[in-house]
Structures are given as structure tokens and as C-alpha cells.
Amino acid sequence: IHAGEKMPWLLVNLVIPVIILAGATLSDVVSSIKWREAWRNYAGFALIGVPVSYLLIWKLAFNDLASSSNQFLTTWMIFASLGFLLLGFQVVSGRIGRTQSFGIIGLVSVVILFGFTFRAGWIANYENGDVPQEMLVYTQTSPDLHDLANEIDRTAALTGHRSAIKLAIDTRDAYQWPWQWYLRRYTEVVYSDHASDKAVIGDDRLVVVINEHNNSKSLDKLPEGFSKGRRFVHRWWFPERYRDVKPGEFFSTLIDRNRWKGSVDYFLYRKLSNPLGSIDSYVYFSDEIPLVPAE
Structure with a gap:
């Protein structure tokens, strides 16, 4: 499980049997329905009735009964609408049978869930691919590091030094990665853990990257003529608030409607109630770097 948290692709072998089982179940449901008979008996209204029912239940779950008389009236209108839809279900079930009726409702529900699944997959891959607002991204090198690599x-x-520019990278907390990849073409990079008193920053270094935990200590080692340090995110991860949740607190969220809103905000908009976890670095540039390209 620990490995699966950090590398979700390791869970694929567990999910594949579930996917196959789900496909077989859907096939059985589809083949068990007499579609022409169901269509003649108005089962097609499920295409509208099922989504509307879910929307009404959604509205009911987040409707504040005590806020105003209009809200109270709205609530009773929702109940009336749900009652009307339930009556329609009873009528159709009496004609084609409950088994087929529930099967059609289930299939429409699967289509709706597929829409949400596609949306979640799109957001995770193309909008938040390297941002740990997604639970799928457990620990991720931040885009700041890639931007800094381009700046270097x-x-x-x-x-004018090109690949021979002199750089210093602090390796505390395994910070040499992914710098070793981004700076693989550079020949004058010094990697050292600046938590050690023996680590030094040479006077010839033009760019220095220091782990935030070593920053205050390294300021004394930094040669004169460097810019003020600029902080950037090295790694970040999904908020780990769940680590401290007790069973009682977890179950209380199931009945606390105010907390439901936070879950909905995350599900729909990826809004987090807690800040992202991160570990940062500081970058320093030498004042000797020219403002225009060297000839």
C-alpha cells in the first residue's frame, strides 16, 4: 500500500480484474433487458428521469432548511418532484418488471459516472499533471524546478560559459535528484550536502541552490556578490491531514452537512481545505552574471 501511494501505476494489476468483472456484469445487464418492449413502455424516460433524480437529491442534500421560507418551499418542491419520479418508476416497473427497470437505471447511472470519470481523468492528466491537488500525484517535483533549470x-x-558554467547544488534530502538529470550536460556542477561543516561554496560559483533546511547555515558560506536568495518549491505533495484523522472524526463527517461541502468542492473544483505539503530550496545568482549575452 505504501508503494502504491507513491506510484499509483502499481495498483493497475489490482484494478484490471475489477474492470473485467464490471464489463462482464454490464454485459449481463444489457443482454437481460428486452429493449423493444422497454422502449414501448416508456422506459426511455429514464434517460431524463435518472439524471434529474440525482440532481434533485444533490440539491436536497445541500439545501439549508433554516435559511429562509423560500428554501423551505424549495425543499418540499424537491420532495414532490422525487415523488412524481418514483411514481413513474412504479408505472414502468409494473409493465416491464422491476429487474429490467433497475437494470436500466443502473446503466444510465454508469453512463453518468463515466462522464465524471472522464472529467477526473482529463483534469488529472492535462490540467494538474504535476500539481498534487490530485490524489493520484503523491509526491511530485514542482514546476518551479523545471523553470529554474530553464533559467540556468x-x-x-x-x-558565454555554456555547459561549463559553475554551479553548486545542495544534496540534503536527496536533492541531487532531479538536478542530476536537468544539469546532465553541465560539466562544472558541485554536488554536496551543506548540512556538513566541510561543505564549501567556491568563489567561482555563479549559481547556488540550497536546501531550505541548510539555508540559514549556508548564508555564512556564501561568497560576497550574490543576489538575495529566491525561494522556490522543490517537492510538494497532497495534504496529509488524513494521517491525523481519528475514527470518531471520520464518521462525524458523514453526518455533518457543513463538511460535505468541502468534499464536493474538492470533487468538482479540486479546492483543498489544507495547504499542499512542500519542501523548498533557495537559489542565489552571482552579481557577475551579465545582463546581456557575452560576446
Whole structure:
């Protein structure tokens, strides 16, 4: 499970049997329904009735009965509408049977859930691919690091040193990765853990990256002529508030309507009630870096 948290693709082998079982179940349901008979007996109204029922239940769950008389009236209108839809279900069930009726409702529900699944997959892959607002992204190198790597490339071009620009990278907390990948073409990179008193920053370094835990200590080692440090996110992860949740608190959220809203906000808009966890770094640039490309 611990490995699965960090690498969700390891769970695929567990999900595949469930997918196959779900497909077989849907096939059985579809083949068990007499579609022409169901259509003649108005079962097609399920295409409208089922989504409307879910919307009404959704509205009912988040409707504040005590806020105003209009809200109270709205609530009773929702109950009346649900009663009308339930009556329609009874009529159709009397004609085609409850088994087929529930089967059609289930199939329409699957289509609705597929829409939500597709939306969630799209957001996770194309909108929040490297942002841990998604539970799928457990621990992720932040986009700040990629942006800084591009900035170092531009700095190397400005100095004229190209791949020989002199860099210093703090390796505390395994910070050498992914810098070793981004800076693989550079030949003058010094990797050292600045938690050690033996670690030094050479006077010839033009760009220095320091782990936030070593920053205050490394300021004394930093040669003169460097810019003020700029903080950036190195790694970040989904909020780990769930680690401290007790069973009583968990079950209380199931009956606390005020907390339901937080779950809905996350499900629909990926709004988090707790900040992302992160571990940061500081980058320092030498004042010797020219403002225009070196000739």
C-alpha cells in the first residue's frame, strides 16, 4: 500500500480484474433487458428521469432548511418532484418488471459516472499533471524546478560559459535528484550536502541552490556578490491531514452537512481545505552574471 501511494501505476494489476468483472456484469445487464418492449413502455424516460433524480437529491442534500421560507418551499418542491419520479418508476416497473427497470437505471447511472470519470481523468492528466491537488500525484517535483533549470540554461548562455558554467547544488534530502538529470550536460556542477561543516561554496560559483533546511547555515558560506536568495518549491505533495484523522472524526463527517461541502468542492473544483505539503530550496545568482549575452 505504501508503494502504491507513491506510484499509483502499481495498483493497475489490482484494478484490471475489477474492470473485467464490471464489463462482464454490464454485459449481463444489457443482454437481460428486452429493449423493444422497454422502449414501448416508456422506459426511455429514464434517460431524463435518472439524471434529474440525482440532481434533485444533490440539491436536497445541500439545501439549508433554516435559511429562509423560500428554501423551505424549495425543499418540499424537491420532495414532490422525487415523488412524481418514483411514481413513474412504479408505472414502468409494473409493465416491464422491476429487474429490467433497475437494470436500466443502473446503466444510465454508469453512463453518468463515466462522464465524471472522464472529467477526473482529463483534469488529472492535462490540467494538474504535476500539481498534487490530485490524489493520484503523491509526491511530485514542482514546476518551479523545471523553470529554474530553464533559467540556468539562459544564464549559461548570457555568461558565454555554456555547459561549463559553475554551479553548486545542495544534496540534503536527496536533492541531487532531479538536478542530476536537468544539469546532465553541465560539466562544472558541485554536488554536496551543506548540512556538513566541510561543505564549501567556491568563489567561482555563479549559481547556488540550497536546501531550505541548510539555508540559514549556508548564508555564512556564501561568497560576497550574490543576489538575495529566491525561494522556490522543490517537492510538494497532497495534504496529509488524513494521517491525523481519528475514527470518531471520520464518521462525524458523514453526518455533518457543513463538511460535505468541502468534499464536493474538492470533487468538482479540486479546492483543498489544507495547504499542499512542500519542501523548498533557495537559489542565489552571482552579481557577475551579465545582463546581456557575452560576446
